[in-house]
Amino acid sequence: EATHNGKVVLKCDWSGAVSQNPFLSFKFKGAAKGEKVQVKWTDNKGESRTDEAAIA
Template sequence: MSDIKIRAKLEGDETTVKCLMSHPMENGMRKDSKTEQVIPAHFIQEVVCKVKGTVVMKSAWSGGVSKNPYLSFKFRGGAVGDEIEIAWTDNKGESQSQTAQIS
């Protein structure tokens, strides 16, 4: 169901991380066009990024984020070859994580 694609690039002393997460991101207020039934809420609540086990970014999300969200951020302290991990947890208790190396 879900997938995370990550690119992390070191430029000077800053690492730019870009990731695309596959997730339906339903806010719980939309109706199915065929059945007219409300589609239950299903959205990412927390996204965490770790580098070498240290949290460098943590964010709380809600149903207001669009389907298949894109996230981009920068941090200092990374090095080429360091492993970066992006993980999310949603409101149904599902989670996904993916790792990549900083280039």
């Protein structure tokens, strides 16, 4: 799940063959360069993580 200013901008459920170090890229409207997007995920072992990235 990816959020911007508290609003969900991407929600997906992947399974199977996803790289150990995947690259994720997507577009959405309503954001400006430098603002933050928060990305949360849970892996196939049940471990979760949250990271933040600046919009380029």
